[in-house]
Amino acid sequence: MAQLRSVSCQRSIKLVYYSCNSPGNSSGLLAAASRPLHTDALRNRQQHLIQQQQQQQQQQSNHHHQQRLLQRHLQQQLFWQSPLLGARCLNSAEQQRQHAQAALAESKDEKSTAAGCRPKGAARAPPNFEGTPQRDPLDVSFNDPIAAFKSKTTWELVRAYMVYMICSSEKLVEHNMKLMKAAKKILGTKLFSVLMKATFYGHFVAGEDEEKIKPTLKRLRSFGVKPILDYSVEEDITQEEAEKREVESSVSSAGDDGNKDAGALPQYHVDKSFADRRYKVSSARTYFYLNEATCERNMEIFIKCLEAVSADDAKEPRAQATGATFGTGITAIKLTALGRPQLLLQLSEVIMRTRKYMEALVGGQGNVLTHHKTIKDLEQYYAGVHDNKDVQQFLQNVTSDKEGILHLFPWSGIVDEDSQLSETFRVPDPTTGQMRRLISQISPKEEEMFRNMIRRLNTIVKTAAELDVRIMIDAEQTYFQPAISRITLEMMRKYNKNKAIVFNTYQCYLREAFREVSNDLEQAKRQNFYFGAKLVRGAYMEQERARAQALGYADPVNPSYEATTDMYHKTLAECLRRIKVMKDSGDDAGKIGIMVASHNEDTVRFAIENMKSIGVSPEDKVICFGQLLGMCDYITFPLGQAGYSAYKYIPYGPVEEVLPYLSRRAQENKGVLKKIKKEKRLLASEIRRRIFRGQIFYTPKGNYVPI
Numbered sequence: 001m002a003q004l005r006s007v008s009c010q011r012s013i014k015l016v017y018y019s020c021n022s023p024g025n026s027s028g029l030l031a032a033a034s035r036p037l038h039t040d041a042l043r044n045r046q047q048h049l050i051q052q053q054q055q056q057q058q059q060q061s062n063h064h065h066q067q068r069l070l071q072r073h074l075q076q077q078l079f080w081q082s083p084l085l086g087a088r089c090l091n092s093a094e095q096q097r098q099h100a101q102a103a104l105a106e107s108k109d110e111k112s113t114a115a116g117c118r119p120k121g122a123a124r125a126p127p128n129f130e131g132t133p134q135r136d137p138l139d140v141s142f143n144d145p146i147a148a149f150k151s152k153t154t155w156e157l158v159r160a161y162m163v164y165m166i167c168s169s170e171k172l173v174e175h176n177m178k179l180m181k182a183a184k185k186i187l188g189t190k191l192f193s194v195l196m197k198a199t200f201y202g203h204f205v206a207g208e209d210e211e212k213i214k215p216t217l218k219r220l221r222s223f224g225v226k227p228i229l230d231y232s233v234e235e236d237i238t239q240e241e242a243e244k245r246e247v248e249s250s251v252s253s254a255g256d257d258g259n260k261d262a263g264a265l266p267q268y269h270v271d272k273s274f275a276d277r278r279y280k281v282s283s284a285r286t287y288f289y290l291n292e293a294t295c296e297r298n299m300e301i302f303i304k305c306l307e308a309v310s311a312d313d314a315k316e317p318r319a320q321a322t323g324a325t326f327g328t329g330i331t332a333i334k335l336t337a338l339g340r341p342q343l344l345l346q347l348s349e350v351i352m353r354t355r356k357y358m359e360a361l362v363g364g365q366g367n368v369l370t371h372h373k374t375i376k377d378l379e380q381y382y383a384g385v386h387d388n389k390d391v392q393q394f395l396q397n398v399t400s401d402k403e404g405i406l407h408l409f410p411w412s413g414i415v416d417e418d419s420q421l422s423e424t425f426r427v428p429d430p431t432t433g434q435m436r437r438l439i440s441q442i443s444p445k446e447e448e449m450f451r452n453m454i455r456r457l458n459t460i461v462k463t464a465a466e467l468d469v470r471i472m473i474d475a476e477q478t479y480f481q482p483a484i485s486r487i488t489l490e491m492m493r494k495y496n497k498n499k500a501i502v503f504n505t506y507q508c509y510l511r512e513a514f515r516e517v518s519n520d521l522e523q524a525k526r527q528n529f530y531f532g533a534k535l536v537r538g539a540y541m542e543q544e545r546a547r548a549q550a551l552g553y554a555d556p557v558n559p560s561y562e563a564t565t566d567m568y569h570k571t572l573a574e575c576l577r578r579i580k581v582m583k584d585s586g587d588d589a590g591k592i593g594i595m596v597a598s599h600n601e602d603t604v605r606f607a608i609e610n611m612k613s614i615g616v617s618p619e620d621k622v623i624c625f626g627q628l629l630g631m632c633d634y635i636t637f638p639l640g641q642a643g644y645s646a647y648k649y650i651p652y653g654p655v656e657e658v659l660p661y662l663s664r665r666a667q668e669n670k671g672v673l674k675k676i677k678k679e680k681r682l683l684a685s686e687i688r689r690r691i692f693r694g695q696i697f698y699t700p701k702g703n704y705v706p707i
Helices: 002-021 027-033 039-081 092-116 145-149 154-167 170-174 176-197 200-204 214-222 239-249 292-314 341-362 375-381 389-397 412-416 444-467 481-495 513-527 541-551 561-584 601-613 633-641 655-670 673-692
Strands: 225-231 330-333 399-401 404-407 426-428 435-437 470-473 502-507 531-536 592-597 623-628 645-652
Touching: 145 633, 145 673, 154 170, 154 200, 154 673, 170 176, 176 200, 176 655, 200 655, 214 225, 214 645, 225 292, 225 633, 239 341, 292 330, 292 444, 341 444, 341 481, 375 389, 389 426, 404 513, 412 444, 412 481, 444 470, 444 481, 470 481, 470 531, 481 502, 481 513, 502 513, 502 592, 513 531, 513 561, 531 561, 561 592, 561 601, 592 601, 601 623, 601 633, 623 633, 633 645, 633 673, 645 655
Parallel strands: 225 330, 225 645, 330 470, 470 502, 502 531, 531 592, 592 623, 623 645
Antiparallel strands: 399 404, 426 435
């Protein structure tokens, strides 16, 4: 009898365990199973429960099988209807890796969504600045399609793939402007606008105005990427009209007597053959001077860009007042939009003539800064004419420090005072003491135009400083660039006292790029201001070479693509070296800010590797990366999501008025077919992954905080 009770108890315990683990268990069954039962009754009850469980399992199995069949049928239909039918499938190992990453990302999204949910109507909680922001590991091979495109809807991926397919056709790209104009005539304005927004415009342009681009900016920021705004409207004028405007605005009203001067440099005088500055240029916007009123309108447009970048973050809650954009917003401007090009030509010639003057004075090449000559050295040089009043006044105006002469002219007067150009740029003849004019003849009206150009630039930079938005002054042709760089450097000296507000742009396909950057870094160090630089490869190579050959001056461009890459890396390495020196000495490493503006993977990897080797982290905020909207997303977004400072160059403007910009983007993509091939491969991979995972209606939701 005792054995029977023991068996009954054991079976009762087993039944309790079985019932607790049964998916069909109820509280009534569990309670009944836990009570002592007669052995036969217990056996019958067990058999009944087993049959019940088997029926439930069979029903679930049938249901899951039907679901799998339905899902497989839908996937096959979508796959055969896909425009990517001919693309190769990923191998199984790659699929498993990507699926695992996607599952992890989805899990993170679910957790963050659950953590962030709140009752309907509840106030939005401010961002958690104390917690660690979301960060992803960086694949420096830039081969991860999930990281590259998690900010995109599936439709946006298909559109991008279609656009790159079109850009791969040389004939379509070559005649793209004619085709767009023809489509506009056939379809009419409204239908043409719809077509463009579904293709090129939608891919390369953020929107029509400051309001319509805000959703794009918000989404970029949620995936760790910041904006560089550029209002990309251009006049669509004929070559004849462009040449006419350029010639008229590049010659003084007194005539082009500069070519007749003894020291004239033909490079800095207009030539009708190259007056249309769009010639052989595919990636840079061109402004042609019309009148002063147009320059005023351009200034107002640039200020609107600043306000748009600032307002983008102004609505977000702040832990503390740090400025409207965390100090991360940027607007790009061109100096040729703000004034008469003749003035930049003349000022550039002054700078180059001054260099030649110094070469004769010290018997060596380079600019004033590099020779470390002192005021005493200069006085000895002018010893024979030292009593001359003009010579004495000239020596008083020379800027120097304990390391030597910085520059011969009071450049601060160019941006601070109402100085006259014709009176400022004069040097004494060491033999006679007579003052020699280094600038071509300039009329009082043109002097006023120069002051207006500087006033416009001052207004823009002052507004940027007030809004905590940075200004990037774009590089232009070599015959404008000495003046642009000099004016930009003076703006840095004036406004970059506590942080880098103004950035200059350096084109590394130029032979002098390393020397120019090194000299400007030295200026910043010796005059104690923050230095900002955007390093690019360059946009005017073919034009520069053709012009140099035609006008008979030395080709300013590096001989090969490899030489340009070496120049870029050498220049970037010098900037990083100086940052390390400042860090090691306890100085503020933030006094040097560099944007690596490149679509080249090797250059981006070079920057990342060198940052690590010298101990510069993304949080130091001294190195950032930039690419164009609609190009190289597989570089920009992984960088931003991994915690690097990443930017997209964001063009915007009305559909019809940005056609010249869209034409340039198509031309530029034609020239980088290798990059297009990789981006197409990654796009195809991600589209397939979403189809097979049932994520066709994927909605991008980022939880990243830009650095």
